[in-house]
Amino acid sequence: MKKIVFLMLAFGICLSDSGPDKEKVKACQGADSVGCCNICCLSSVTQKVGELGEKVVNLAEKITFLETRLQNTEKEVLELRSLTGGSPQVAFSAALMDSGFGNIGPFTTATPLQYKKVFSNTGNSYNPSTGIFTAMVSGMYFFRFSMFNNLASPPNSVVSLMKNSERLTSVWDTNGSDINDMGSNAVVIPLKVGDNVFVQLQPNRLVYDDNMNYNTFSGFLLFTI
Template sequence: MGHNLFCGQVASLLLEHIITPWEQFRSWIFSPELNVNPPQSKLQKSPRVAFSAALRDSGSGDIGPFTTSTPLKYKKIFSNYGNCYNPSTGVFTATVNGVYFFRFSMFNNVSPTPNSVVSLNKNDQLLVSVWDTSGTDSHDMGSNAVVIPLKVGDNVYVELAANRLVFDDGMTYNTFSGFLLFPE
């Protein structure tokens, strides 16, 4: 009899001090007045846009010089989520309005001329550049990066300046990468 009384007291305490407050909390947190449930649009998956590519998928040697400034075509694709980067043209085309991060690197194996000048462009406007002037050294490398807003249809690409060249081989020195930080 004492054992049953004790079990009844424990059950009563559990109900009074643990289960009942939990049920009250649960009904409060999910109440329509509190509105803590995220809207359905927030539950939808965010767009996945990211790519990374290297200049050559095989072989080695100089790329350029060309008589006019020329978009570089990065052929070795490491990733291309959202298929926004086109290796045939070297152009990334935004399919989502948002803020993006882009980075590129440049390598040359040239001494003393021609030197290398490579720029990141948005819709035919220069954003940032990397360059290496002629000198007594060779095997020079540089990179640059930006965070920029893009609208659907905006194009971003890396351009080799006229009469300049870069070198690449299986070590994949020249890369171009970008990704969506957040949609707007």
């Protein structure tokens, strides 16, 4: 019975096939010889099996490739999480002078203040050599800065918090009856990767600092966006 079913399936393949073996199939029709049918269908069946096997191999290769890419991606994600503790960590705080005392300025042009005494710099986004914070992660940030002077006469102290070339906020102290004045300001702003934030001393102005660290510049990432 199994032999008859096989012969029927094989003969069916022969009848539905087209190509160079079709004439052989016609010659076998009506014959009761198993050998005749086998001869007619052998090349066609072999060809179909070969094509099917080739498709299976190609599919297996694609699955293997995708599995490898997925494993590599998962590995990279795990490595990033291990480096950042699961989320980006960005925070810094610095004071104007790392030693000594005295006035900074005046300068003839607007000049970024270089806060050289670094208290913390998680993420290394702040550069004490330039006084500039550069965003490595897009997100919402908080920044605060303070200003101090020790003046008995002009020039006055004026400093501004800058985002690239945009002035965000400022602290201004004009000459009065006292000689020691201090002020501060703060902002919450969105930054994109590559944005720069710094405190700028305005032209012909100055600030004073010593080991009491009156002038500071701090910031940290609130959350990514």
